[in-house]
Amino acid sequence: MNSILLENRIKIIKIHYENGGSVKVTFRKIPDIFGQHNRTSETAIKNLVAKFESTGSVQNAPTPTRVRPGRSTENIAAVSHSVEEDPTLSIPRRSQQLGIDICQRGRGGHLSDIIFHS
Missing domain, CATH: 1.10.10 (Arc Repressor Mutant, subunit A)
Structure with a gap:
């Protein structure tokens, strides 16, 4: 359509x-x-x-914009601060300490994206 x-x-x-x-x-x-x-x-x-x-309409329904909780400003700030404190810490350990899922692809974010692209 x-x-x-x-x-x-x-x-x-x-x-x-x-x-x-x-x-x-x-x-x-x-x-x-x-x-x-x-x-x-x-x-x-x-x-x-x-x-x-x-x-009652023939127009296309507007597509909803999705929320990306993994890339919130709070998470980005927390990850940046954590990387400054201990740059050798592994991504799984860092995500465990910060309470951020390693892979939030279905929910809109990825910890390595936050670390390497912030």
């Missing part, structure tokens, strides 16, 4: 409801918008109509 322009999505919805809500009829009537060989699929039309009926 991302590749269909917003104005074309609106036209598809209008055509759909003007023709009794039939996906097949809508599919047959949209070559005027996209051209004969570039039109969207029946599945895409069905999904667009379902989205319109459930949300």
Whole structure:
């Protein structure tokens, strides 16, 4: 659905409801918008109509921004201070002392990224 322009999505919805809500009829009537060989699929039309009926909109939902707790200013400051105090301390031992997971990839951070890229 991302590749269909917003104005074309609106036209598809209008055509759909003007023709009794039939996906097949809508599919047959949209070559005027996209051209004969570039039109969207029946599945895409069905999904667009379902989205319109459930949300009342044909726009894309905004993507949520994810929080990166591993790269917080407090963690960066704590790791920087720890590295200054004892640069020979291993990453697993440092993470244990600071209470930061070594690998927080699923939650947005990585201790070695904080140490080497701060």
